Amino acid sequence: MLAIDVQMLRKEFQVQQSRGGLKGAVQDLFKREYKQITAVKDISFQIPKGEICGYIGENGAGKSTTIKMLTGILVPTSGHIKVNGYVPFKEREKFVAGIGVVFGQRSQLWWDIGVVESFQLLKKVYRVSEADYKKRLDELVDRLQLSDLLSRPVRKLSLGQRMRCELAASLLHNPEILFLDEPTIGLDIVVKTEIREFLKSLNQRYETTILLTTHDLQDIEALCSRVIMLDDGRIIYDGGLEELKARWGKGKEVVLQFEHPTTLARLQELTLGLDVAWQLENELSAKVFIPYERANISEVLSRVVGVLQIQDIKINETNTDDIVREIYKSGSAEVKRLEIDQPEGVTIHA
Structure with missing residues (x-):
């Protein structure tokens, strides 16, 4: 009704x-x-x-x-x-x-x-x-x-x-x-x-x-x-x-805290072939950006967690305020998702 x-x-x-x-x-x-x-x-x-x-x-x-x-x-x-x-x-x-x-x-x-x-x-x-x-x-x-x-x-x-x-x-x-x-x-x-x-x-x-x-x-x-x-x-x-x-969000950012020091090269090696972007905060902390439809969060985590000891994991989604602001700028929600901007200082490793 x-x-x-x-x-x-x-x-x-x-x-x-x-x-x-x-x-x-x-x-x-x-x-x-x-x-x-x-x-x-x-x-x-x-x-x-x-x-x-x-x-x-x-x-x-x-x-x-x-x-x-x-x-x-x-x-x-x-x-x-x-x-x-x-x-x-x-x-x-x-x-x-x-x-x-x-x-x-x-x-x-x-x-x-x-x-x-x-x-x-x-x-x-x-x-x-x-x-x-x-x-x-x-x-x-x-x-x-x-x-x-x-x-x-x-x-x-x-x-x-x-x-x-x-x-x-x-x-x-x-x-x-x-x-x-x-x-x-x-x-x-x-x-x-x-x-x-x-x-x-x-x-x-x-x-x-x-x-x-x-x-x-x-x-x-x-x-x-x-x-x-x-x-x-x-x-x-x-x-x-x-x-x-899902339509307008650019992706998810996963923040990882490690038990032991690691390197950017090691993280990129573990996710070889996946379209993700790594950023090393320090030797015990790193962020990985996982674009929607171009990589799977579970696959990224399974590759890393299976090899490195993880102390903590935090998953951040695209902020709704930012999504709505971009839609207002375009004047329509019926458009393709925005192109993914590569964060400054981040290497895309595929």
């Missing part, structure tokens, strides 16, 4: 163009000029029930515009949307009962009243019964560690405390779909980890569908099996995170 179904979705805006100088300012008073901006350009995707999907892109790529259309805040220029079986902007009252929304830079809590009072107001907005509200609140307070925060005014909460309360507020009515727009922005690593763990457990326990937009790719790696990448209003990648790494 599909939680979200988007077909050829498009959103255009009319943006005023200001003319320069005093003369232009006077002209703008009487006759304004506008230009048309297309923020989302005929995108299509489907998200099954129970999936956690990352929705990423640079600033201005169209992420927030898409989320606003999916939540019924904006009306599409063209295309079709079904979220939880409803058209968001047409069936608003029924639709909002089944979704939760967290905007990292905007609050749904009332600034000057206690957190629990905001929750009680939201209970009435979502028409949650007293029994369901109490059961749900007790669970959220326990899972998100909110017991010491309920009586405090929102304005006296730290950013991390407020975000935990925002998550609770969006889940009081037990929605089937949760939209998260930059939920960990500005948070420290401890709070980010707590929120990620909570979202994973929420998905596992209730099969809550989560659509997550973020600039923090660690959120994506921690939570999402699938990622949709947007650039200039168009989808340039839609698939698994591991597939993205």
